[in-house]
Every structure is written in C-alpha cells, then in structure tokens.
Amino acid sequence: MSTLFGDDLVARPRRELAPGAVWVPGWLTLEQQAWIVARFREWTRGPVPLRAAMVGGHEMSVKTVCLGWHWRPYQYTREAVDVNGNRVLGFPDWMVRLGRRALVEATGDPHAGDDYTPDTALVNYYDDTARMGMHQDKDERSLAPVVSLSIGDTCTFRFGNTENRNKPYEDIALASGDLFVFGGPSRLAYHGIPKVHSRTAPDGCGLDTGRINITMRVTGLAG
Numbered sequence: 001m002s003t004l005f006g007d008d009l010v011a012r013p014r015r016e017l018a019p020g021a022v023w024v025p026g027w028l029t030l031e032q033q034a035w036i037v038a039r040f041r042e043w044t045r046g047p048v049p050l051r052a053a054m055v056g057g058h059e060m061s062v063k064t065v066c067l068g069w070h071w072r073p074y075q076y077t078r079e080a081v082d083v084n085g086n087r088v089l090g091f092p093d094w095m096v097r098l099g100r101r102a103l104v105e106a107t108g109d110p111h112a113g114d115d116y117t118p119d120t121a122l123v124n125y126y127d128d129t130a131r132m133g134m135h136q137d138k139d140e141r142s143l144a145p146v147v148s149l150s151i152g153d154t155c156t157f158r159f160g161n162t163e164n165r166n167k168p169y170e171d172i173a174l175a176s177g178d179l180f181v182f183g184g185p186s187r188l189a190y191h192g193i194p195k196v197h198s199r200t201a202p203d204g205c206g207l208d209t210g211r212i213n214i215t216m217r218v219t220g221l222a223g
C-alpha cells in the first residue's frame with residue numbers, strides 16, 4: 001500500500017487497551033532497531049549466553065539473555081546460576097533513558113519517567129516456532145511499569161485481564177519498532193505470545209528472521 005498519505009500510520013494508531021496498558025506502534029525508527037539488534041548480538045556473546053529457561057521441567061521455546069539481573073522461573077539473581085554461574089551484564093544507561101522516554105511517550109506526561117529506573121531487562125529471542133504462554137510478570141517486588149520493545153518479525157500478542165489467563169483478552173499484532181507499556185491497573189495483567197509471523201520483519205531492522213522482545217522492569221531488589 002502507498003505510504004504517500006501515511007496509510008501505514010493511520011492503520012496503526014497508538015491505543016490504550018486497558019487503563020495503564022498502552023500500545024505505540026512504530027515507536028522505534030529502523031535505525032534504532034538495527035542499533036539495538038547489534039547490541040543484542042554483543043549481549044549474546046557473553047558472559048551469559050542466550051538460553052531457554054526451564055519451566056516445570058520443560059525448556060521454553062523462547063531463548064533469553066538478561067541485563068542487570070538474571071531471571072529464571074521464578075526469581076532474579078545477579079549470577080546466572082542455572083546457566084554458567086557468571087554475573088550478568090550491567091543494565092545500560094542508554095536503556096534507562098529509553099525506558100523513561102517510553103513512559104513519557106505512553107502517558108503523554110513529560111514527567112512520567114522521572115522516577116523510573118529499570119534495573120533488569122529480559123531480552124527474548126523467538127524463532128518462528130516459539131511461543132509464550134499466558135502469564136503475569138510478577139517476580140518483581142515493584143509494581144513500576146513494564147516497558148516492552150519489539151524488533152523483527154511481527155507477533156500476535158495476547159493481552160488479557162488481571163484475574164486469570166482466560167478471556168477476556170485481546171490479540172494485537174506487535175510489529176518491529178512497536179512499544180507496549182503495561183503499568184498501573186494493568187501491571188499484573190496476563191499476557192502471552194501465541195504466534196510469531198514468519199518472514200514479516202522489515203528490511204533494515206537488523207534481523208532477517210525471528211523476533212526480539214525486550215522487557216525492562218524494576219525488580220525492587222537490593223544488592
């Protein structure tokens with residue numbers, strides 16, 4: 001479709017799915033996406049490699065590398081005790097700034113990011129068969145918002161309610177460059193990824209295949 005009249009933008013307006021849950025399509029430029037993908041490749045070279053976490057005796061289909069704190073079900077540690085015992089990379093300052101800007105963008109409040117200092121990021125890689133079941137992000141002791149960035153293939157993101165993993169929920173298509181923030185009354189909403197749409201990554205985003213998702217969080221942990 002022609003982009004002469006901004007059809008692509010008109011088709012994907014920003015939207016609040018529920019109080020505190022805001023989707024901002026196309027927030028990151030292609031250049032920013034490619035830069036982040038280059039950082040992702042550095043992160044996966046160590047000290048802790050990309051790995052599939054074990055949940056209930058099964059490997060997740062999604063592979064994860066963490067920054068700041070290492071996540072495994074259902075706790076955070078500084079060392080990747082379930083991988084190779086190494087201390088995870090620090091949380092980059094640029095990502096703190098990006099997280100703050102994301103909150104300003106999502107809320108329209110120029111001060112929304114002032115007190116936001118995420119200290120962990122889960123960086124997930126999905127190949128086109130990977131999925132993530134409905135879950136809450138509740139291993140953090142803080143209820144500060146989660147800031148989610150997507151790069152690469154489009155996925156179906158299922159955003160549900162705070163009571164259980166079932167309906168009501170809504171499916172949206174999170175595409176490369178999209179921002180999604182869930183905080184406030186939506187902070188503990190169930191969510192998941194039922195499908196990744198193969199070969200939908202835009203040229204220039206830095207990924208030929210697959211999808212990267214970064215969720216920044218505040219652990220509320222000390223040490």
Ligand SMILES: O=C(O)CCC(=O)C(=O)O
Binds near residue numbers: 137148150174191193
């Ligand atoms: O991949 C996504 O968009 C969501 C990831 C997620 O829910 C998580 O890492 O907890």
Ligand SMILES: [Fe+2]
Binds near residue numbers: 135
């Ligand atoms: Fe999650």
